[in-house]
Amino acid sequence: MYEIILTPILNNYFSNNLGLVEKERIATLGNMQIIIYSNDHNPPHFHVKSKDLTIDAKFKIENCEYISGTIASKEIKIVEKFYNDVKVKMLMNQIWSKK
Numbered sequence: 016m017y018e019i020i021l022t023p024i025l026n027n028y029f030s031n032n033l034g035l036v037e038k039e040r041i042a043t044l045g046n047m048q049i050i051i052y053s054n055d056h057n058p059p060h061f062h063v064k065s066k067d068l069t070i071d072a073k074f075k076i077e078n079c080e081y082i083s084g085t086i087a088s089k090e091i092k093i094v095e096k097f098y099n100d101v102k103v104k105m106l107m108n109q110i111w112s113k114k
Contacts (some may be wrong), residue, residue, distance in 0.1 A: 016076070020075060026059065037052070037053045038050050038051070038052045038053070039051050039052075039053070039110055041061065041103070041106065041107065041110070042047060042097065042103075044093055044094070044097055045066045045093070046062070046066065046070075047063050047064065047065050047070055047090060047093070047094070048064050048065070048066075049061055049062070049063055049094070050062045050063075050064060051076075051107060051110045051111060057078040058075055058076075058077070058082075059075065059077065059107075059108075059111045060073045060074060060075050060076055060082055061073070061074055061076055061107060062084075063084075063090070063094055070084075070086050070087075070090055071084050071085050071086075072084030072085060072086035074094065074098070076104075076107045076108060076111055079094065079095055079098040079099075088100075
């Protein structure tokens with residue numbers, strides 16, 4: 016419970032005061048989180064991670080092309096299905112462009 020309350024507060028404090036990177040979770044798909052980090056490197060991309068880090072991959076925001084990392088083809092299909100929603104693409108582009 017404390018984590019739910021304190022994590023956004025601490026992330027905001029550290030990102031504003033120490034220049035640390037803040038992450039924005041877009042969605043949770045089963046055990047995978049879709050994340051965009053502020054001030055991340057180009058090309059524009061999003062991360063897919065599981066809590067146990069058996070999944071830790073990157074995909075381009077432009078077309079959902081797999082860039083690198085560890086992820087099974089079964090999970091890639093889930094990510095691609097999620098990505099193909101027009102609202103998701105718009106949201107990801109908005110988040111990336113505000114960095």
